[in-house]
Amino acid sequence: MQKTQHFKPVQFIIEVGILVVIFTLVQYLISAGLLNQYYQINLASICINIILAVSLNLINGFTGQLSLGHAGFMAVGAYASVIMTTYMELPFIVGIIAACLAAALAGFIIGVPTLRLRGDYLAIATLGFGEIIRVVLQNIDYVNGPAGIMGISKLSTWPWLFGSVVITILVIVNLVNSSYGRAIISVREDEVAAELMGVNTTKYKVLAFVVGAMFAGLAGALYAHYFYIIKPETFNFMKSFDILVMVVLGGLGSTTGAIIAAIFITVLTAALQSFPAIRMILYAVILVTVMIYRPQGLMGNRELGRRTFGRLWGDKK
Amino acid sequence: MQEFLQQMVNGLSLGAIYALIALGYTMVYGIIMLINFAHGDILMVGAYIGFFSVVVLGTNIFVAMAIAMIACAVLGVVIEKVAYRPLRNSTRIAALITAIGVSFFLEYTTIFFLTPNQRVYPAEAFPVTNYDVMGITLSSKDIFVFISAVVLMVILQYIIKRTKTGKAMRAVSLDKEAAMLMGISVDKTISITFAIGSALAAAAGVMIGVYYNSINPLMGIIPGLKAFVAAVLGGIGIIPGAMVGGFLMGILETLVSGYGSSLYRDAVAFGVLIIILLIKPTGLFGKNTGEKV
Amino acid sequence: MRIRRKVSMLVLMLFMLSIVAGCSQGGDNGAAQQEGDTIKVGINTELSGPVASYGSNAANGALLAIEEINAAGGVLGKQLDPLSRDCKSIPDEAMSVSAALVGEKIVAQIGPLTSGNVAGSTPVMMENQIPLLAPAATAVNVTVDEKTNKVRDFIFRVCYRDSDQGQRMANFALEDLNVKNAAIYGSTSDDYATGLAKYFKEEFTSKGGTIVAEEGFVNGDKDFRATLTKIKSADPEFIYVPGYYTEVAVLIKQAREMGITCPIGGGDGWDSPDMVSVAGAEALNNTYFTNHYSVEDPDPAIQSFVEAYKAKYNKLPDSFAALGYDAARLLADAIERAGEADPVKVKEALEATKDFPGITGTMSIDENHNPVKNIVVIEYKDGNLISR
Known part of the structure; x- marks a missing residue:
């Protein structure tokens, strides 16, 4: 390969x-x-979750930096896009671009100082930034504080959702497989060795962080324009955990794994709706069981791709 | 000045509770490098056991606390055996996700059996008297929380520094393989660590019940998160760090609400944490071990 | 061209996506083949997540009402079939649950509780023309689109708006309690409490009062003493504490322990038997809140509800339970008046509601789909509720 x-x-x-x-x-x-509408809504959730999981996987899986603030970037993107479309009445594409830029900027501002922290210290710092973003949004009257913004037009249509998923996956997969990607992975494998080999580790960590944040912002914009209302509480640390669960469940460092897990978790959540009383208990049990029997995640760090399906198409490899 | 002292009293009792919870976090982390997100929920279970002990068995609050501590020690050991031990040799993040799963399980099992509604600690379980010390209101609850927390911390220090078990715990957290070669049972030591950490959380749970009167199945999330922050603040894995971090967190929050804006309390608490980490990347008490090459 | 490997991977994923999405709800519609002998009512409330206790109490109230209605022979000779679902306290989940319920051919939906989650559910209900009856969503813009001033056709509520309660308490404080200045210390984590605070402040200041301090807490907080110490030094004559009893009870207790003796006021979120047991009867003296009714009201309808609720759930009802109960009964009444279980006709019947005798007050639905009903101010006196 x-x-x-x-x-x-x-x-x-x-x-x-x-x-x-x-x-x-x-x-x-x-x-x-x-x-019907129910399938459409779940399809939209799946698309948004795929973008979130794949982008967090770039930070957590490929770069090996434990980030717990992904929902914060999603919030930045959601609010930035809604300010553009609902407040300023600009076209959706402007909202999307604003969301990506704002989230990338937030990722840069947060990433540069915090990425020198390691492991759990980084985790808690990103968690902290995520919560700070939420608290700040709660106190800004311009965006209605805790009530959030409601009445957002439904602009995230299927072409937008599908296109965004395709672009996210293409960009991240190609980034990972480029020379940048090898540098990024070297940071995960051994930061000190990478540094000694002349890799500017800080640069690559920040790069991965900014790209990951940017796509989280994109997901935020799509979310806001599908679900009609956004409020700060939606983007709290539990949301970040949800995304992390998808990434780990799929297998750290496996893009296909992240995609499968995003689909799996969304469908599982929807399927459990019919058991209101024991829904979260079942979810917890499934989560723990999967992790115990498959601690490396569903896919490990492998990818499902041409190698697996090459044979079907008569490839020699 | 008087207001400032009053704020310090408020901050110290809040900090004592955070410190107790942070200790459990930090002990578990020190020994198996796991961020045990279910720790806050063990606290909640402890609070409920204390509640039922007072209401159903009619015990006094100290007995209730003891019962809660024992029951949660067992619960902690069971959780470790069932959910964490199979993952001991996998990545840490897999264990982290399992901890999140266990946390959901404890919360929603409690909701399933006991409804999500809050329950009220009976007032007669702990009669409150207010003392007026130089214009500062000091309630018997403040004293109860502060003294029990300090006593428990002293006992913990004794166990860790002076007993064989404590020595084993320190040895395992320093180097698991070497400890095993010295004839220390690693499994047993880890179990004991979970037992002690969970017992401390249970004590904190009962204190929260007494101190704030009401308990509910999701009560562990916020204190758990704050205590985790406190543990990191002090340098995770370091026991004195957790105590100082806990008290610092309590006082910091109180001062922000008291003199800054309560609206931004959580943001400021996290902001200070981040600033401290940026200056001292391994927490206040963390050793700067440098890179191992 | 590594890109092609990715494309193939992508293709596989999207295949799975479409297959799995297709299978996820396969079994549901098969059984629902227009049985005709029951009327399906969706109950979409918060049974997990941060506001689980509000959602489950309202669902309990609604389920109790439906049980009573069915025992009394049902509606239009048919039994009501309640489909209870959990929306996890998040708007997108509320939307997904509503869509699932719509797929099950419900005639109307009760819930969710908070304004944000109702907003999540709103587009689905509007699009499918199925009425949504919100038990406790108080934000003004739940039933009316503030930008266009158009009524949201299929959205109704049985509770007050934030503005009603905030203004009522401001007037009560100024006129009945004769205070000139006030502090506001409310929850900042939900729009209900911030809404109340906003309208209280507007009304209070416009009638000559001054706000001396404005602070906030977060739902889940248990320690309010730092901020209370600060408020105490501002020395207000009245403190307005909009929020829910889960925090307010502890807050008032701590305020009294710290020697804050001035009157304290709040809204219907205070209404719970836990107020007295947490805060204590003495601490609650000189506190007032706006509400729909009082559980101690001797009215037989109220007492029989309180008894039935207590018998079934082993607990006194709070305001969510009462509102959930009223929502379900109002809905049953509307179906009866509509003459058939048709969503659009039920909507019209709901609009025509006049003097419906609810537990939370006799209500008529106005042109903005809000109930017109009395607001009572209730005073705590030695642990008892006194209507003012």
Whole structure:
């Protein structure tokens, strides 16, 4: 897999083709009214959770920096986009860009000082920043404090959601597989050795952090424009934990794992709705059981990709 | 000045509770490097056991506290055996997720059986008298909380520094393999650590019940989080650090609400924590061990 | 071209996504083949998460009402079938639960409790034209879109708006208690309490009062002494404490312990039997709150509700339970008046509600879908509730 692969036009076309087919199929189902609202909502949740999990996985899984403040960046993105679209009445794309930039900026401001901390100290510092963002939002009258902003137009349509997921995955996967990515992974494997080999570890840690935060902001913008209301309480540390659960459950450092876990957790949450009394107990039991039997996560740090499916397509590898 | 002293009294009793909880966090962390997020929920279970002991068995508050401590010690050991031990050789973050799972389990099992409604510690369990010391209101509750916390901490220090068990605990936290080679049972030592940590949390739970009168199944989350912050503040894994961190956290919160703005209390508490960490990246008492190459 | 490997991976994921999403709720609709002998009512409340106690009490109240109605022969000769679901205290979950309930062909939904979660549920209910009856969502913009001033057609509530209660207490403090200045110390973590504080402040200052201190606490707090010490030194004649009994009871107890003797006021979030047991009868003297009713009201309807609730759940009802109970009964009444279990007709019947005798007051629904009902100010006197 590490060797350069030759460009295989047929395969490339097949893959793009399948993406297009999935997109059009769901789009058709939605516009023909065949996919009821409940499935649509869960589909949106799945897309948003995939973006969150994949982006946190870049920070926690590939860079090895334990961050517990992901919900904070999501909040920054959500509020930034809503200020653009609902307050200033600008188009959604402006909101999305504003969300990404604001969250990336927040990631930079928070990342530069805190990323020199290690392990649990970093975890608690990021948790702290996440909570600070929430408390500050709660005290800003411009965004209605704890009541939050309601009446946000539903602009996160299927093309936006699907497109965002594809872009997030493509950017992060390609980042991880670039020379930057190798530097980032070297930080996780052994920070001191990486430093000695001439890798500017701080730079790569901040880079991963900023990119991760940016996509969390994107997820925040999509969330805000799907679920009609945002309020600071939604983005508290429990939300950060939820995202962390997905990442660890999928397998740290596995993008496919993060995606599978995001789908799994969203579907599990929805499926447990019908057992209101014991919902959270079941969730807890499932979580603990999965972790005990599969501590490395569903995928470990492997990826599900061409290697697994190459054979199906007659690849030699 | 009088107001300041009153604020210090408020801060010290709040800090004593944080310190007790932080001790459990830090002990567990010191020995198996696990952030035990279920610790706050053990506190909640302790508070409920204390409550039932007072209401159903009619015991006084000290007996209730003892019963809660014993029961939670057992609970802590069981949780460690069932949920954490299988993960001892996997990544720490896997254990962290399991701890979050255990936390949900304790919270929602309690809700399932006892409803999410709060319960009220009976007033007669602990009669309150207010003392007026130089214009400062000092309640018997403040004294109760502060003295019991200090007594428990002294006992803990004694166990850790003067007994064989304490020696074993220190040895295991320093170097697990070497301790094993010296004939120390690592499993047993870890169990004892969980037992002691959980017992302290239970004591803190009963204190919260007495001090604030009401308990509910989600009561452990916030104190748990604050105590975790306190433990990190002092340098996680270091016992005196947890005590100082706990008291500092309590006083800091009180001063922010008292002299700054209560609206920003949590933000300021976290802000100070971050600033301290940036100056001293391993907490107040943390050793700067440098890099091992 | 490593990119292609990623694309293939992506393809796989999206396949799974569509398959799994498709399977997740497979079993639900099969059984619901228009049985016709029951009327399905959705109960979408917070049964887990930070406001679980409000949600489960309201759900308990609603379930008790439905049980009583069914025992008395049901509505239109049919039994009510309550579908209770948990929205985890978050708006997106509330939306998803509503969509699931809509899929089960409910005729109306009761809940969620907090304004934010109702807002999450709102678009689904509006789109599907199914009425939502909010037991306790007090924000002004729950039923009316503030930007366009348009009423949200299918959203109703049975509780007061924040403005009603805040203004009432401000007038009570100025006129009945004769105070000139006040401090506000309310919860900042929910819009209910901040809403009350906002309207109290507006009314109080516009009628010549001054606010000497404005502080806040967070739900879940147990230690208020630092801020109370500060408020004490500002020496207010009255303290307004909008919030829920879970915090307020402890707060008042601590205030009295610290020697703060001035009157303290609040809203219907105070209403709970736990107030007296936590704070103590003595500490509660000289405190007042705006409410719908008093559990000690000798009115037989109220007493029989209190008795039935106590018998079933082994606990006195709080205001959430009473509001949940009223919401379910009002809904049953509206279905009866509509003549058939059709959501749009039920909505019209709800709009036409006139003098419905609820536990929380006799109410008529006004053109903005808010109940018009009396606000009583209740005083705690030696642990008893005295209507003022």
